[in-house]
Amino acid sequence: MGLFSKEACTFCGTEVGALKRSKLATKEFICNDCKRKTNYFARMSWTTKDQAQNMMDTLGQEAADFEASFDAAQNRFESAEHSFNTWDLGSKRVHYRCNTRLGAFQINLNEMSRYEIPVFWFDRMMPYEFQSDNANLSDMRRSKAMNAGANYVEVDVTKGDDGKVIHCMITIPYDDACIREIKIESDTDDASAFQDFADRINSDRRAWLSKAKFDAERKNRMQVRNLGDTAAAVLKAAVKGESVEDAVKEGIEMANAIEEGKVKQSFFGKLFKK
Numbered sequence: 001m002g003l004f005s006k007e008a009c010t011f012c013g014t015e016v017g018a019l020k021r022s023k024l025a026t027k028e029f030i031c032n033d034c035k036r037k038t039n040y041f042a043r044m045s046w047t048t049k050d051q052a053q054n055m056m057d058t059l060g061q062e063a064a065d066f067e068a069s070f071d072a073a074q075n076r077f078e079s080a081e082h083s084f085n086t087w088d089l090g091s092k093r094v095h096y097r098c099n100t101r102l103g104a105f106q107i108n109l110n111e112m113s114r115y116e117i118p119v120f121w122f123d124r125m126m127p128y129e130f131q132s133d134n135a136n137l138s139d140m141r142r143s144k145a146m147n148a149g150a151n152y153v154e155v156d157v158t159k160g161d162d163g164k165v166i167h168c169m170i171t172i173p174y175d176d177a178c179i180r181e182i183k184i185e186s187d188t189d190d191a192s193a194f195q196d197f198a199d200r201i202n203s204d205r206r207a208w209l210s211k212a213k214f215d216a217e218r219k220n221r222m223q224v225r226n227l228g229d230t231a232a233a234v235l236k237a238a239v240k241g242e243s244v245e246d247a248v249k250e251g252i253e254m255a256n257a258i259e260e261g262k263v264k265q266s267f268f269g270k271l272f273k274k
């Protein structure tokens, strides 16, 4: 044991020294090359072997799906800017892009060049707490995620003896056992760039929330209308001696299609499957 002893990486088997490996929460070692296939912001001491493997298996596909989501959003009136925006945060240069329809964003730093660019979700952007099977706690956490008033992204500013800013840190809380929070910090006298970046993420989160609520309300209105239409169709079928079952079945199919977002409403309120 010790600094110079080599240990085998649990994923690729390569024997590596202390400087080229990390220890997982489940006590195995992971080499730096394999670590680069996980989420850059994941802390290995919080990550189990299975969780690390899961990141390796899914990160690439998630990034590809996120990339594809911009094409899907092109015909809609939504905030989905394909290109990354850049902020200079002291010595760190951060690149960020967001799709508010999807409710997800990506953060990239120059120092992450050998990592997959990870995708993060607004509905998980809240203070980390340990997972619980308690239903009340789950509801509480859900209402936290849906709280439009909360500015979860915060900037901490450190000042020197002369009162001037010397260090800034942005913290994005994240409800993931391996990540818990996304922190970017730098020695800088410019807190405004940090604040501007935080404001941007907070406002994108609010945009996603209002969109999600709008979608839920629209779906509810469609379901009520469908219920009325179905009841009318059932009555009509009964009067005419036609199949009531078919009318009900059609109503259920329409209800499912509304949930899946496959229905649009005409100018006169009639529902059509897309």
Ligand SMILES: [Zn+2]
Pocket (backbone or CB within 6 Å): 009, 010, 011, 012, 013, 014, 030, 031, 032, 033, 034, 035
């Ligand atoms: Zn390895």
